[in-house]
Amino acid sequence: MIGRTIRSELLKLRTTRTAAWLLVASVLLSAAVTALIAAATSAAELEAAAGVRSVLSQGGLAAGILALILGIVASAGEYRHGTITPTLLVTPDRRRVALAQVIACGLAGLALGAAGAAATALVGLAWLEARGIDLGLSGAQTVAIFLGGIVFAGLSGALGSALGSLLANQVVAVALALLVLFVLEPVLTGLIDGYQRYSLVGMRTAIIGGSAQMAGDPEGGLPPFWLAVTLWTGCTAALIVAVTAVARRRDIT
Amino acid sequence: MIAVESLTKRYGNLVAVDELSFEVGAGQIVAYLGPNGAGKTTTLRILLGLASPSKAVGAVLDRPQFHPDRRGRDHLRVLSMAAGLPASRADEVLELVDLGGAGHRRVREYSLGMRQRLSIAGALLGRPPALVLDEPANGLDPKGHRWLRDLLRDQRADGAAILIASHHIPEIQQIVDEAVIVSHGRAVAKGRLADLTAAPTTVVHVRCSDPERLTRTLTDHGIDAELMTAGTVIARNSPATTVGQLAMQQGIAIHEMETEDRTLEDVFLELTGTRRAGP
Numbered sequence A: 001m002i003g004r005t006i007r008s009e010l011l012k013l014r015t016t017r018t019a020a021w022l023l024v025a026s027v028l029l030s031a032a033v034t035a036l037i038a039a040a041t042s043a044a045e046l047e048a049a050a051g052v053r054s055v056l057s058q059g060g061l062a063a064g065i066l067a068l069i070l071g072i073v074a075s076a077g078e079y080r081h082g083t084i085t086p087t088l089l090v091t092p093d094r095r096r097v098a099l100a101q102v103i104a105c106g107l108a109g110l111a112l113g114a115a116g117a118a119a120t121a122l123v124g125l126a127w128l129e130a131r132g133i134d135l136g137l138s139g140a141q142t143v144a145i146f147l148g149g150i151v152f153a154g155l156s157g158a159l160g161s162a163l164g165s166l167l168a169n170q171v172v173a174v175a176l177a178l179l180v181l182f183v184l185e186p187v188l189t190g191l192i193d194g195y196q197r198y199s200l201v202g203m204r205t206a207i208i209g210g211s212a213q214m215a216g217d218p219e220g221g222l223p224p225f226w227l228a229v230t231l232w233t234g235c236t237a238a239l240i241v242a243v244t245a246v247a248r249r250r251d252i253t
Numbered sequence B: 001m002i003a004v005e006s007l008t009k010r011y012g013n014l015v016a017v018d019e020l021s022f023e024v025g026a027g028q029i030v031a032y033l034g035p036n037g038a039g040k041t042t043t044l045r046i047l048l049g050l051a052s053p054s055k056a057v058g059a060v061l062d063r064p065q066f067h068p069d070r071r072g073r074d075h076l077r078v079l080s081m082a083a084g085l086p087a088s089r090a091d092e093v094l095e096l097v098d099l100g101g102a103g104h105r106r107v108r109e110y111s112l113g114m115r116q117r118l119s120i121a122g123a124l125l126g127r128p129p130a131l132v133l134d135e136p137a138n139g140l141d142p143k144g145h146r147w148l149r150d151l152l153r154d155q156r157a158d159g160a161a162i163l164i165a166s167h168h169i170p171e172i173q174q175i176v177d178e179a180v181i182v183s184h185g186r187a188v189a190k191g192r193l194a195d196l197t198a199a200p201t202t203v204v205h206v207r208c209s210d211p212e213r214l215t216r217t218l219t220d221h222g223i224d225a226e227l228m229t230a231g232t233v234i235a236r237n238s239p240a241t242t243v244g245q246l247a248m249q250q251g252i253a254i255h256e257m258e259t260e261d262r263t264l265e266d267v268f269l270e271l272t273g274t275r276r277a278g279p
Helices: A002-014 A017-040 A043-047 A049-056 A058-081 A084-090 A094-130 A139-167 A170-191 A200-207 A225-249 B040-047 B072-083 B088-096 B112-124 B142-157 B169-173 B193-197 B211-220 B240-249 B264-272
Strands: B002-011 B014-024 B028-033 B130-134 B161-165 B178-183 B186-192 B203-208 B224-227 B232-236 B254-260
Touching: A002 A017, A002 A058, A002 A094, A002 B072, A017 A049, A017 A058, A017 A094, A043 A049, A049 A058, A049 A094, A049 A139, A058 A084, A058 A094, A058 A139, A058 A170, A058 A200, A084 A094, A084 B072, A094 A139, A094 A225, A139 A170, A139 A200, A139 A225, A170 A200, A200 A225, B002 B040, B014 B028, B014 B040, B014 B161, B014 B178, B014 B186, B028 B040, B028 B142, B028 B169, B028 B264, B040 B130, B040 B161, B072 B088, B072 B112, B088 B112, B112 B130, B112 B142, B142 B161, B169 B264, B178 B193, B178 B264, B186 B193, B186 B264, B193 B264, B203 B211, B203 B240, B211 B224, B211 B232, B211 B240, B240 B254
Parallel strands: B028 B161, B028 B178, B130 B161
Antiparallel strands: B002 B014, B178 B186, B203 B232, B203 B254, B224 B232
């Protein structure tokens, strides 16, 4: 039963232009940021593995942020446009609807991640090759960075969807997500020793294969990939539980 | 069938719906009427599972809204897929609501009437046995009103139970079988349309051979009768048959007799206290 709800949610994403525009944006932004970082980083820094990681993980990072926005816009947009009404009339099980939206946005995030990672691979590897930089990474490690970026974008899409469903307001949800990721977490990372390791920014950086420096504090450490994925998924699951609890009592007006 | 039993909804201290009960049987169209703020929309949303009741509950179906960037046909395809219906059903209902040629257009390009038709198409997708319609005639032109009436009659003939909330009372009076009138969240009247609009305030206009004598006769029998300047007798609160019998007993020839029944709108305005005072 949830299969057709997920397919319906995927069809929703395909039948508005938001997802298509964000896919294009993922390619362009990933390529642009990768080129910018590669150009702005000195050869000495790029000779270190952290420098190369910083360049090659930009696609996953950019796609992840865009996927987060896609998830929020898609799920909170249901309330903005009132489409949650027919959605719930056809599928009254609100938990199933929320879960299907999270899964659909996660899949859409994977697509954004693949586009972003591909753009970064093309631009980043070509740029580093042109500057004669030795990657200092094995083939498997390089692939893992790109795959990590794709996974992160998928997880971000799912988290964004859960947050959008919970808050039911696009502007508030996007503002809150950006505030936490770009203001609150960097401040807390500077104030609390060890916070970075288990912060959203720390988890994000670990998943996309970046260095601790990218998360803000080179000495702050990062969780292992598997733990970061588990914790991020746990955050999403916690939001889904909250959505289920709230949605059950929420009046659709 | 749509059934509501002792439905109550409170928003804080405000009682929006208060112990409301009514039924809509299969093959029946029932009007659900009330002034703004009477609790109509709240009731319908609880019926549809979109709002949670503060006490007991009952019932069924539809009232969609749209993403402006989505094409009309895609809106229906999304709902069809979620409901496990074939995509071809979207095309069928588009034709049913006369939007077959506009399905490829984005909803932002639709007129209000076209959006209303698309809403109705969404409601009909799953061939539901019950239809709940909130202001279904909104945005429809006169041709659209007639189309809607015909559509609802067809649905009733197919056995659907139909509940309509609307402010277009004269319009829906043409098709409903029964009505429920609410005020301040409570049902103030419900029943068959004929019963609601009949006595006790029936007015009978009579043109006859001796209006003065008929007026006296009716008054003598306790009927509120009045002789108008045009020679017409107006009798209030009495069935036309009684007026006719009394005239016949007196040998008064009736030239013309017309009963002025109340309309559903009259009943609504009287019961909800929203009739404006006369000049």
